[in-house]
Amino acid sequence: MKSTLFKIIGGLLLLALGVFIGRTLLSSSGESTVPMPSTMQYRNVGHSGDTTQVAQRKQFTGQIIEVKKGGSIQEAVKSANPGDLIRVFPGTYSENVYIDKDDISLQGVVIKGEWPTLDGNHKINDAFLYSGNGILIENFKIINYKGNGIMGQAGNNFIIRNNWIIDTGVYGIFPQFGKNGLIEHNVLSKIADAAIYVGMCDNIDVLHNEVFDSVAGIEIENSRHCLVENNYVHNNTGGLLAFITPGLPIKTAFNIIFRNNFVVNNNHPNFGAPGSTVASIPPGTGILIMAADDVIVENNIITGNKNTGITIVDLATGDPKANDPNSEGNPDRVVILDNIMFDNGNDPTGEIKAIMLTQLETKGPDIFAYGGGTGSTIRDKNRYRTFGLGDYGPAQIEDTKDIKTMMLGAPVPPRSVTDKELGEITYYGVCAGCHALGTTLIGVDTQIIKDIYVDNPQGIVNYITKPLNLRDDYPEMPPQDYLSEEAKMAVAKYILEMTN
Amino acid sequence: MKSKSTILILSIVGLLISGLLLFFFASKKSETYTDLAVLNCHCPPGFKLNEDNKCIAKNLYQQYDSPNNLGVGGLQTGLPEGRDGFTPQEIDLGRYLFFDPILSIDGSMSCATCHEPNKGFSDGLPTSIGKDNLKLDRAAPTLWNVGYLNRLFWDGRANSLEEQMAITLFSEVEMANTPENLLHTLNNIDNYRKLFAEAYPERGKKEDIELPEIYKALAAFQTSLVSLNSKYDQYAHGYHEALNEKEIEGLNVFRSFVARCAECHTPPLFTNQQFAVIGTPEPDGLPLDPGAEIPFDDKSMRGAFKVPTLRNIDLTAPYMHSGKFETLREAVEFYTKGRGHAVPKDEKLYIHWHIWEPELSDYELDRLVDFLKTLNDESFTPKIPEALPSGLNVTIQQTLIP
Numbered sequence: 001m002k003s004t005l006f007k008i009i010g011g012l013l014l015l016a017l018g019v020f021i022g023r024t025l026l027s028s029s030g031e032s033t034v035p036m037p038s039t040m041q042y043r044n045v046g047h048s049g050d051t052t053q054v055a056q057r058k059q060f061t062g063q064i065i066e067v068k069k070g071g072s073i074q075e076a077v078k079s080a081n082p083g084d085l086i087r088v089f090p091g092t093y094s095e096n097v098y099i100d101k102d103d104i105s106l107q108g109v110v111i112k113g114e115w116p117t118l119d120g121n122h123k124i125n126d127a128f129l130y131s132g133n134g135i136l137i138e139n140f141k142i143i144n145y146k147g148n149g150i151m152g153q154a155g156n157n158f159i160i161r162n163n164w165i166i167d168t169g170v171y172g173i174f175p176q177f178g179k180n181g182l183i184e185h186n187v188l189s190k191i192a193d194a195a196i197y198v199g200m201c202d203n204i205d206v207l208h209n210e211v212f213d214s215v216a217g218i219e220i221e222n223s224r225h226c227l228v229e230n231n232y233v234h235n236n237t238g239g240l241l242a243f244i245t246p247g248l249p250i251k252t253a254f255n256i257i258f259r260n261n262f263v264v265n266n267n268h269p270n271f272g273a274p275g276s277t278v279a280s281i282p283p284g285t286g287i288l289i290m291a292a293d294d295v296i297v298e299n300n301i302i303t304g305n306k307n308t309g310i311t312i313v314d315l316a317t318g319d320p321k322a323n324d325p326n327s328e329g330n331p332d333r334v335v336i337l338d339n340i341m342f343d344n345g346n347d348p349t350g351e352i353k354a355i356m357l358t359q360l361e362t363k364g365p366d367i368f369a370y371g372g373g374t375g376s377t378i379r380d381k382n383r384y385r386t387f388g389l390g391d392y393g394p395a396q397i398e399d400t401k402d403i404k405t406m407m408l409g410a411p412v413p414p415r416s417v418t419d420k421e422l423g424e425i426t427y428y429g430v431c432a433g434c435h436a437l438g439t440t441l442i443g444v445d446t447q448i449i450k451d452i453y454v455d456n457p458q459g460i461v462n463y464i465t466k467p468l469n470l471r472d473d474y475p476e477m478p479p480q481d482y483l484s485e486e487a488k489m490a491v492a493k494y495i496l497e498m499t500n
Numbered sequence: 501m502k503s504k505s506t507i508l509i510l511s512i513v514g515l516l517i518s519g520l521l522l523f524f525f526a527s528k529k530s531e532t533y534t535d536l537a538v539l540n541c542h543c544p545p546g547f548k549l550n551e552d553n554k555c556i557a558k559n560l561y562q563q564y565d566s567p568n569n570l571g572v573g574g575l576q577t578g579l580p581e582g583r584d585g586f587t588p589q590e591i592d593l594g595r596y597l598f599f600d601p602i603l604s605i606d607g608s609m610s611c612a613t614c615h616e617p618n619k620g621f622s623d624g625l626p627t628s629i630g631k632d633n634l635k636l637d638r639a640a641p642t643l644w645n646v647g648y649l650n651r652l653f654w655d656g657r658a659n660s661l662e663e664q665m666a667i668t669l670f671s672e673v674e675m676a677n678t679p680e681n682l683l684h685t686l687n688n689i690d691n692y693r694k695l696f697a698e699a700y701p702e703r704g705k706k707e708d709i710e711l712p713e714i715y716k717a718l719a720a721f722q723t724s725l726v727s728l729n730s731k732y733d734q735y736a737h738g739y740h741e742a743l744n745e746k747e748i749e750g751l752n753v754f755r756s757f758v759a760r761c762a763e764c765h766t767p768p769l770f771t772n773q774q775f776a777v778i779g780t781p782e783p784d785g786l787p788l789d790p791g792a793e794i795p796f797d798d799k800s801m802r803g804a805f806k807v808p809t810l811r812n813i814d815l816t817a818p819y820m821h822s823g824k825f826e827t828l829r830e831a832v833e834f835y836t837k838g839r840g841h842a843v844p845k846d847e848k849l850y851i852h853w854h855i856w857e858p859e860l861s862d863y864e865l866d867r868l869v870d871f872l873k874t875l876n877d878e879s880f881t882p883k884i885p886e887a888l889p890s891g892l893n894v895t896i897q898q899t900l901i902p
Contacts, residue, residue, distance in 0.1 A: 078740075098752055100575055100740065125756035131574035146859075147758040154567065154574030170757050177573040200567065247852070249572045249772040273856050275839055323800045415565045415578075424548065428558030430729060432545035433879040439542060482739035487560075 060085065062103075073097045073106070073118075080104050088140070090114035094121055099130040102414070108139030108163075115164065120145030127168060130155050133414060138162045148174050149188070152181075156412040161185045170273070171197045172214070175204070177250075180408045184208050192271055193278050194219035195236070198226060200250040205407050206231065215272040216241050216281065217263075220292070222248050225255045227406040232262045238281040239266040239305065243290035245277055246315060246324030253292035257400055258300060263287055265304040277319060282307045282349045284364070290318040291329045298337035298400055302344065307352055308364045309344035309384070310336070314371030330372035335395050337379045341366040345385070356387065419486075423494025426487045430480070437498055443474055449495055457492035464488060539698050540592040545880045546726040547584065555591060557584040557647075559728050560737055561768055571648070572766040575736040579728075579768055582648040583661075586720035589699040594721025595882055596695065597714065602685060602890035604675035605631070611665075611718070613895070614640040617881050620815030621725060626783060626823025630673040637789060639823045644812050647723030648769055654821045656775060656806045657795035661719040662712075679711055686714070691889035721882070727811050728768070730877035736767070743874055750871025753864045759835065760854045761868070770810035770875065776852040777804045780820045780834060781842035788847055789821060803849045814873045832868045836860040 062083030065076045069091030076086045082103040089109050093116065097106075106128070108116040118127040118140060125147040128137055135152065136159045142149040149168035150160055152175040159181070165172040165188040172188035172195040175181055184207040188195035191214035198204050201223040210232040211217040217233040219241040220226045226242075233239040240263055242256045263286045272279035281288065284307030289295050291314055302309040315329030345364025348356055352364050369376070369388035378386075379395040417425070434443035437450075453459045465488065467477040480488065543555035550556050564578040571580025586594075597603060601610040614628045615621045621643035623629075628640045638654050646652070652664035669675050669682065686692045686709045697705040700713055734742035735751075743751065755762040766772040775792050782788060793802040805821050818824070819831040834842070836858050840851045860868075884894055 096752055125753065125758040129752060129755060147756045151757055153755055153762065154577050177567045179567065247774050249570050249774060250568050275851060275853050275856060277853055323798050415563060417563050425558045425560055425562045428548045429546060429560045436542055482734035482742055484738055
């Protein structure tokens with residue numbers, strides 16, 4: 001009896017010990033599983049033998065700033081310097097984070113399924129707004145904003161990945177005026193315009209994203225050199241879009257590849273804002289190419305889109321209300337390679353329905369082309385049910401396998417100005433408002449400054465940072481402390497070296 | 501102390517003498533011309549003189565690239581291509597011409613009448629006043645940074661400053677001059693003959709003044725009206741303390757895709773230089789202005805206007821093409837009152853897609869106004885001439901720089 005009890009207790013103890021050891025050794029405590037900063041290192045799934053990711057890798061040398069539940073991401077951004085990494089731990093952050101600095105990485109830390117969540121409560125405009133170069137935003141859940149999940153205005157060399165974005169208003173991910181960017185492994189839904197909207201950009205890869213329940217899935221607009229690959233695009237009003245919107249300052253869209261995407265059942269009712277370009281997209285549109293040139297559609301699975309699989313139109317047909325004499329409105333040199341297409345066009349609507357009825361057809365086609373455009377080709381026209389492809393010749397290429405990425409081999413370098421140039425533009429662009437060499441304007445003759453500070457640029461820097469009014473006959477100089485240290489020293493040296 | 505009082509006495513004496521001189525000349529009307537200093541041989545601020553005696557634009561935005569070289573983007577984006585390369589003498593001659601009412605048919609109006617330096621190079625009126633006090637149809641746009649614009653007038657009907665000024669100089673309802681009369685007048689003013697000869701030394705001193713010389717000098721002066729050193733610019737260049745919290749909130753509303761201001765008023769010029777139909781109301785009793793529909797002969801552009809710059813916008817009330825809104829607050833509020841809410845019932849306008857229902861709060865509208873005021877910068881305001889080559893009076897007051 002006793003020994004049995006001991007055996008049981010001993011057994012239980014052993015079991016407890018085993019569980020303890022097992023949990024300790026085999027499971028991981030939350031934070032140690034979190035990968036350390038991947039920073040600017042691109043993850044290129046499916047790209048083998050490609051050296052671009054190596055070229056674009058950057059060594060992490062900055063500080064790590066942690067934001068924990070209850071903290072503010074924006075405060076962290078304010079304290080960050082270029083090169084720093086901000087790690088945001090699980091919690092709900094209701095803020096608008098703006099990043100007007102270069103080379104800042106924001107990394108959410110997901111612990112046991114708990115995401116750091118930006119919640120706009122349908123009141124805040126944007127979750128992330130950035131204008132700097134080299135911005136990384138990853139691992140965030142972003143919900144309930146009015147404007148955008150992530151919006152960039154200018155800013156090259158960006159990476160936006162692994163984000164989970166739901167109902168963030170007009171756009172989910174929207175880089176504008178950017179060059180060389182990567183958007184990958186994001187999951188987006190319930191967006192009232194485009195879930196991913198690449199606007200007026202160059203050299204962008206959009207890879208491995210899932211976009212659904214939105215008006216437009218992935219939209220490449222007035223952009224060049226874009227690769228849209230391996231995305232799962234379903235139940236949007238329109239799936240993949242490449243087009244020109246007239247009236248924008250950058251007026252072309254070309255060299256765009258849609259490859260290896262699932263474009264499936266994009267039949268969601270259109271809930272776009274009245275007046276928006278996407279509000280006129282008919283539900284059931286798999287791929288829409290409007291006015292964009294040199295678009296290649298290759299190896300996509302395009303099925304179950306009720307209106308058409310692929311629609312190719314000119315601006316006059318697709319967006320007749322906004323004329324722009326400077327936007328060329330024909331889709332030229334579209335290339336359709338092999339795609340899996342079936343079950344498209346089961347319930348066409350609007351103009352396409354009307355046009356198909358003239359052909360005594362009640363179904364929409366797999367591929368529908370209408371309006372102007374020249375030089376378009378297709379690899380195997382007989383595979384698909386098509387309309388308007390009469391002048392499409394045979395494709396001159398079989399595949400695009402040599403194109404691994406549209407991103408650049410190395411980050412876009414910031415425009416560099418020499419110290420002398422910086423000094424010059426600072427002198428003429430700022431100082432010249434009050435100072436000139438050889439004459440007195442509002443402030444003293446520059447010659448006087450040169451005479452006082454011979455070989456002493458630091459003296460000028462000190463003075464302009466915190467001027468003392470030395471002369472009764474001149475007005476007080478406002479401090480020029482807003483200039484960077486670099487610009488102050490450059491202009492000081494420039495002044496001392498001026499000869500005319 | 502001693503030298504100071506000497507200066508004081510000297511300056512009082514100087515003032516008295518110049519006052520007397522002014523009185524003397526003013527009473528003699530324009531038959532005797534004031535002797536003028538020779539033309540300035542320095543470039544205006546914002547420009548560097550090169551070895552060919554040309555003024556080349558220099559500004560802090562030259563540190564940055566711009567996407568596709570179009571000068572639209574974010575905070576650190578370069579400017580679009582602008583006009584420069586004029587000589588200091590041309591620019592200075594242009595300054596005299598700009599302020600001289602002799603350019604109008606009856607000597608009543610100068611360029612500065614509608615583009616006053618102390619009113620943001622606009623005139624403070626809903627719509628400008630033309631010849632014989634005729635009320636014109638549209639507001640005078642600011643001239644700040646006009647050298648960077650590729651289309652002029654609200655309806656964009658001119659492609660260059662030269663085209664623009666030819667229309668204004670010879671419009672019957674504006675300055676109402678004729679090319680013949682303008683040339684006749686200027687060629688009969690010795691001061692101008694001298695100044696033009698100085699500004700255009702490559703031609704003979706005795707040659708007559710020609711129209712292209714007048715256009716070029718006026719264009720040269722206008723390109724010198726550069727405003728790129730506002731508080732906003734300091735922020736853009738990286739000094740984030742330049743804007744206070746409320747102003748930054750305003751910036752974020754401005755560039756958000758909810759308000760969408762920056763989509764058309766894109767930095768760094770705060771215009772993308774496109775046309776947009778936004779459907780603002782006309783002042784009471786005025787019919788809808790067809791805008792760019794007329795010069796472009798395009799129905800889809802009915803009611804379209806060129807997107808104006810917002811730099812120094814605080815100084816150029818009232819707002820919109822016909823001055824409907826008296827304050828910036830009213831102007832920004834227009835955008836949240838509903839797409840097409842002010843379009844007359846019998847009109848069908850193709851309202852721009854960015855005009856929607858952003859549901860901005862009063863708080864956000866106030867912050868937008870805070871931000872817009874950070875775009876003020878008049879540090880490169882040119883001097884108004886104290887006397888004019890024609891002997892006519894300058895009717896404009898010199899801006900007081902604090």
